[in-house]
Amino acid sequence: MKTRILGFVALAAVIGAAVNGLFVVPADLNQGDAQRIMYVHVASAWLAYASFGVTALAGLAYLIRRDMRLDALALAGAEVGVMFTAFAIWGGMMWGRPVWGVYWQWEDPRLTTTALLLALYVGYLLLRRLTDDPARRAARAAVVGLIAAVDIPIVHFSVIWWRGLHQGPTIGDPSKILNPSAPLQFVLALLAMLAAFTLVWVYLLIRRYQLARVEWQLEEDARRGRVAAARQVAVPSGVEEPAG
Amino acid sequence: MTDAGFVIAAYGVILGGIALYAALLARRLGSARDESGRTDDSDSPR
Numbered sequence: 001m002k003t004r005i006l007g008f009v010a011l012a013a014v015i016g017a018a019v020n021g022l023f024v025v026p027a028d029l030n031q032g033d034a035q036r037i038m039y040v041h042v043a044s045a046w047l048a049y050a051s052f053g054v055t056a057l058a059g060l061a062y063l064i065r066r067d068m069r070l071d072a073l074a075l076a077g078a079e080v081g082v083m084f085t086a087f088a089i090w091g092g093m094m095w096g097r098p099v100w101g102v103y104w105q106w107e108d109p110r111l112t113t114t115a116l117l118l119a120l121y122v123g124y125l126l127l128r129r130l131t132d133d134p135a136r137r138a139a140r141a142a143v144v145g146l147i148a149a150v151d152i153p154i155v156h157f158s159v160i161w162w163r164g165l166h167q168g169p170t171i172g173d174p175s176k177i178l179n180p181s182a183p184l185q186f187v188l189a190l191l192a193m194l195a196a197f198t199l200v201w202v203y204l205l206i207r208r209y210q211l212a213r214v215e216w217q218l219e220e221d222a223r224r225g226r227v228a229a230a231r232q233v234a235v236p237s238g239v240e241e242p243a244g
Numbered sequence: 245m246t247d248a249g250f251v252i253a254a255y256g257v258i259l260g261g262i263a264l265y266a267a268l269l270a271r272r273l274g275s276a277r278d279e280s281g282r283t284d285d286s287d288s289p290r
Contacts, residue, residue: 207273
């Protein structure tokens with residue numbers, strides 16, 4: 001019930017932030033209306049980082065504690081993260097064409113490392129389908145999730161470390177927190193969208209986690225059913241199974 | 245395509261995609277809970 005309320009609050013927040021970004025905040029002097037895409041593009045990118053961070057941390061915690069709930073959280077982070085990464089890429093392409101003149105450029109480090117991030121976590125999700133053994137699947141996925149997370153700081157700092165088409169951070173750079181290189185109205189619109197998207201992100205993460213837990217329970221039920229059926233075949237009827 | 249067209253394409257796909265994913269997730273969760281006999285939001289194992 002609480003999750004459902006969160007869903008409605010998140011929906012209202014996204015509608016409010018979208019109306020603000022599309023109709024209330026003025027268009028940028030140089031980029032025109034295309035700049036409005038930044039609000040959804042940047043928010044999606046930040047939540048992609050957060051999602052994969054959840055996957056990596058939950059995976060690490062799983063390797064230490066071997067708790068299947070942590071594996072469910074890691075899976076939820078990866079699936080939601082893949083979605084937000086794809087949306088960040090899409091938003092960037094829709095902004096890049098009118099502003100840069102191209103949808104995509106493989107020579108750009110930010111774009112290429114983000115594409116790699118998407119491929120790594122799609123691989124993570126595919127890897128999970130390779131085995132039916134929940135413990136083995138969780139351990140393998142945790143290792144891959146941790147290795148893939150190395151790309152998160154590379155994506156983030158790529159615009160500082162290397163020269164490319166993508167501009168540097170507008171407010172993500174610590175030196176620009178009090179002096180962002182965008183008007184305050186734009187920064188507030190971005191933060192409003194980020195807050196709204198974060199509510200949606202929490203809602204989706206909870207729902208995906210719940211689904212993973214129910215699916216795991218169904219898997220366990222099926223496994224127990226198979227074990228019970230195998231025992232019935234192995235032990236002749238009328239013969240009592242030895243204790244232990 | 246005009247700037248407005250790119251803005252509509254970006255917002256449409258991203259917000260529509262989130263809505264679609266949320267709806268699919270709710271459907272998958274509903275059918276999984278039906279199959280397992282669980283109806284609540286809690287995470288406690290049966």
